[in-house]
Amino acid sequence: MALNSVNTNVGAMVALQNLQSTNSELATVQSRINTGKKVNSAKDNGAIWAIAQGQRAEMGALNAVKDSLNRGQSAVDVGIAAGETVSDLLTQMKEKALAATDTSLSTSARSALNEDFVALRKQIASTVSNASFNGVSLLSGTDGFKALANAGGTSTIDIGVEDMSLSGSIVTLAADEKIDTVTAATDALALVDSSIANVSASLARLGTGSKALGTHANFVGKLQDTIESGIGNLVDADLAKESARLQALQTKQQLGVQALSIANSSTSILLGLFR
Template sequence: MALNSVNTNVGAMIALQNLNSTNSELATVQARINTGKKVGSAKDNGAVWAIAQSQRSESTALNSVKESLQRGQSTVDVAMAAGETVSDLLVQMKEKALAASDTTLNTTSRNALAEDFKALRDQIGKTVANAEFNGANMLKTSGTTVQALANAKGTSSITVQAQNMGLGGTVLTASLSSTVTFTTATQAKGIVSLMNTALDKVSTALTKLGTGSKALGTHLDFTTKLQDSLDAGVGNLVDADLAKESARLQALQTKQQLGIQALSIANSSSSTLLSLFR
């Protein structure tokens, strides 16, 4: 039999405990709706929060990887554009030298061709000197070799070797120097051979640069997809189902109102004892 006492109201105690529990759940649901997260801090779920934080760190670090890959790709693409210009200039130089190798050509005409040849030769030097992106030049002597980040830990990189296309450099060979020219048909004929060799080497160098640029681009696409997957994984761990939380909010608000009513009824029960003393 329940004790009829004005000092101890067991019903009110139980109603208050239930109301406090409902208010606590309601606060949790409201926090999830406000933040959109079911795990917003370590106190919500320490293990899940730690995993999510680790993946966030990985995803954020991939921003630096993407920037490095984009910077490397731009550097290589600038070098390729300049290299293609060098190849076009070599084709024109070969044309001039071949025309000058004609023994029936008079001296005036050959000298004119030689001037055109020297102008094209000098343009190669200017093209190589200006093939720069963000302070990096892959075509000049001791040019920059691209080493782009390949992972978020910084333990791997994608390397694209510099290609020295300067006059007298390793690609154009030492024979094709900044002073190469011709004055006779025999000299012009010898330069035609040099042009053929230089064109082959420039094509090989451009192939290497093109392969490197493609590798950087492919890895950039992969890194973007990897980052998206990591972000989606973090979302699966910590994001709240707002449709579900909305339904819970409605239920808890109703439960809260009922709890208040129950507490009010329990608190008023002791007043019935007054009727015993009338």
């Protein structure tokens, strides 16, 4: 038989413990509904939180990778645009050089052709010297561009320099090339022809590099989406489930309050025994 005591109300103690447990569960569910996450801090689930944080760091690192790839693609696109301009200028120079090989030209006509040729040559030099993006030039110098390829920084996509400066291995025309004589025009014509072929090959390589950077940037974007989805699977709450649980706990809370009220009233019943 249970002991009736005004000093120790066991029923009230049990009811209070159950109510406190319900209130704790209710607070957890309300937090999940408010934040949309079942793991919002390390105290919710230390292991899962640590994994999610690691993946968030990976996401941040991949943002830097995308930025690097985008800068590289912009630098390559500038190089391609300038290279195409150089190719167009060389095509015009070929026309001038070929015309200057005509032995029947008058001195004034040859001089006019030479002036046009020299002006086009200077435009090539100007185009190459100004073909840079954010300080990176792929048509001059020797550095090229190394775009980050992974979050650890251990892999890169390398784009080499296609140096189209005059007197180089691609544009073989000398910096002072002229067509003021038949012999000079003939020599210049051969150099222009080889330069056109070389520039076309360089543009093909730059185009391949641009495509590689774009393809990898798309891959990194998809990888970020996959990681973000994985993080969500780890920490996001099922709001439909939590909503149903909230209603159940609220009902349980109300019943717990009533149970505690009933348990607390049991001591007053003892007064009736002394009447």
